[in-house]
Amino acid sequence: MPVTRGRRADARRNVTAILDAAVECLSRDPDASVADIAQAAGIGRVTLYGHFASRGELLDAVFSRAMRHADAALDDLDIEGDPRQAMTALIRSSWRIVSQSRALLTAAQRGLPHGRVRELHEEPLRRIERLIERGREQGTFRADVPVPWLVATFFSVLHTAADEITAGRLDEAAAPHAITGTLLAAFTPPGQPVPAPE
Amino acid sequence: MPVTRGRRADARRNVTAILDAAVECLSRDPDASVADIAQAAGIGRVTLYGHFASRGELLDAVFSRAMRHADAALDDLDIEGDPRQAMTALIRSSWRIVSQSRALLTAAQRGLPHGRVRELHEEPLRRIERLIERGREQGTFRADVPVPWLVATFFSVLHTAADEITAGRLDEAAAPHAITGTLLAAFTPPGQPVPAPE
DNA sequence: CGTTAGTCGAACAGCGGTGTTTGAGTTAGC
DNA sequence: GCTAACTCAAACACCGCTGTTCGACTAACG
Numbered sequence: 001m002p003v004t005r006g007r008r009a010d011a012r013r014n015v016t017a018i019l020d021a022a023v024e025c026l027s028r029d030p031d032a033s034v035a036d037i038a039q040a041a042g043i044g045r046v047t048l049y050g051h052f053a054s055r056g057e058l059l060d061a062v063f064s065r066a067m068r069h070a071d072a073a074l075d076d077l078d079i080e081g082d083p084r085q086a087m088t089a090l091i092r093s094s095w096r097i098v099s100q101s102r103a104l105l106t107a108a109q110r111g112l113p114h115g116r117v118r119e120l121h122e123e124p125l126r127r128i129e130r131l132i133e134r135g136r137e138q139g140t141f142r143a144d145v146p147v148p149w150l151v152a153t154f155f156s157v158l159h160t161a162a163d164e165i166t167a168g169r170l171d172e173a174a175a176p177h178a179i180t181g182t183l184l185a186a187f188t189p190p191g192q193p194v195p196a197p198e
Numbered sequence: 199m200p201v202t203r204g205r206r207a208d209a210r211r212n213v214t215a216i217l218d219a220a221v222e223c224l225s226r227d228p229d230a231s232v233a234d235i236a237q238a239a240g241i242g243r244v245t246l247y248g249h250f251a252s253r254g255e256l257l258d259a260v261f262s263r264a265m266r267h268a269d270a271a272l273d274d275l276d277i278e279g280d281p282r283q284a285m286t287a288l289i290r291s292s293w294r295i296v297s298q299s300r301a302l303l304t305a306a307q308r309g310l311p312h313g314r315v316r317e318l319h320e321e322p323l324r325r326i327e328r329l330i331e332r333g334r335e336q337g338t339f340r341a342d343v344p345v346p347w348l349v350a351t352f353f354s355v356l357h358t359a360a361d362e363i364t365a366g367r368l369d370e371a372a373a374p375h376a377i378t379g380t381l382l383a384a385f386t387p388p389g390q391p392v393p394a395p396e
Numbered sequence: 397c398g399t400t401a402g403t404c405g406a407a408c409a410g411c412g413g414t415g416t417t418t419g420a421g422t423t424a425g426c
Numbered sequence: 427g428c429t430a431a432c433t434c435a436a437a438c439a440c441c442g443c444t445g446t447t448c449g450a451c452t453a454a455c456g
Binding site: 008009033034053054 | 412413415416417423425
């Protein structure tokens with residue numbers, strides 16, 4: 001019952017402590033146990049179960065909170081104007097978020113029911129979709145492949161970059177250039193020249 | 199002890215039956231248990247352990263066999279000539295393989311030690327690397343991002359397409375066009391026009 | 397046709413996780 | 427300062443999985 005209001009102050013404090021600890025633990029190990037998380041939060045396992053009925057419920061809460069934060073961070077971003085410039089900005093902001101909480105995604109994909117991850121991604125996803133559609137109408141982005149495919153490509157490239165960095169095959173400093181370069185090229189309509197990134 | 203020669207005929211038959219069943223089970227459920235696999239192979243669990251000392255060893259055998267098959271399938275493919283055309287051909291062939299055994303990869307990533315999956319990917323991976331390098335030297339592919347990054351992009355896009363199909367968001371028939379279109383664009387040097395796929 | 401390699405089911409031990417109960421202790425809030 | 431809300435450690439039952447052992451059975455191979 002993680003209702004955050006009407007409860008005692010220490011209870012509320014504990015809920016966020018659990019959530020924070022969960023983020024930390026799951027980022028380190030996507031299979032982290034409830035016991036691990038409780039310990040990292042500095043509370044007893046029983047207390048945790050007092051707030052979240054099951055491991056799944058906790059996972060859901062953790063991930064959906066992270067997505068809310070991500071979406072909020074994207075809120076103060078100007079999506080209007082030249083689609084290509086807007087896209088570059090959107091990529092940069094998204095990259096910051098993804099590169100931070102990539103491990104969390106793995107945990108969510110492993111422990112949440114099929115489709116739930118996507119469901120929680122819905123809002124930030126629609127942002128990208130809208131921008132792509134606008135760019136298509138103006139002829140800036142390619143129209144010979146479906147929009148959902150371009151959206152998927154967007155996410156895919158970001159996550160791949162994160163993976164490559166963790167694997168030590170991609171320099172963290174070189175990532176932004178590689179990502180934007182790749183995505184802007186992937187979005188360019190056949191026949192048009194690939195824009196130089198940055 | 200999966201030494202395939204010098205053993206009795208039924209033993210050899212069983213080993214391949216196990217491997218086949220494992221592919222089938224793990225494709226359906228990446229967390230399939232040893233019991234599931236044994237049952238699907240039509241043999242006892244004990245017999246399976248007679249051939250593979252542990253779950254991990256079985257998984258390794260399954261996946262490395264799959265990779266050997268994949269690499270062999272790529273062998274009769276002409277990589278010489280125009281890099282762009284060669285790349286298109288390589289993408290098509292790789293796509294056939296990936297789209298078939300994508301679920302297997304998930305199982306391998308989950309159950310094999312870190313890096314082992316990549317290790318087994320090494321040979322087919324080098325194929326792509328060589329082609330990309332050749333294309334760079336000729337100015338056909340972009341040189342402003344690292345080669346390993348382009349290789350990672352290659353795999354990433356293929357796997358994403360497979361995921362999108364399973365999720366029902368991408369039409370199977372539309373996939374090849376989307377994939378080659380995206381990858382050829384992503385590989386194009388800044389300033390050069392994006393080639394029309396196919 | 398005999399020997400040996402291989403198979404089989406049942407049963408066991410061990411592990412690590414989840415989720416629950418109990419009863420006593422502590423802290424917030426009025 | 428009283429009470430209700432909350433915390434906590436320990437212990438429990440339960441689950442499914444892995445990997446092993448046993449002894450009997452059966453099929454391959456020479």
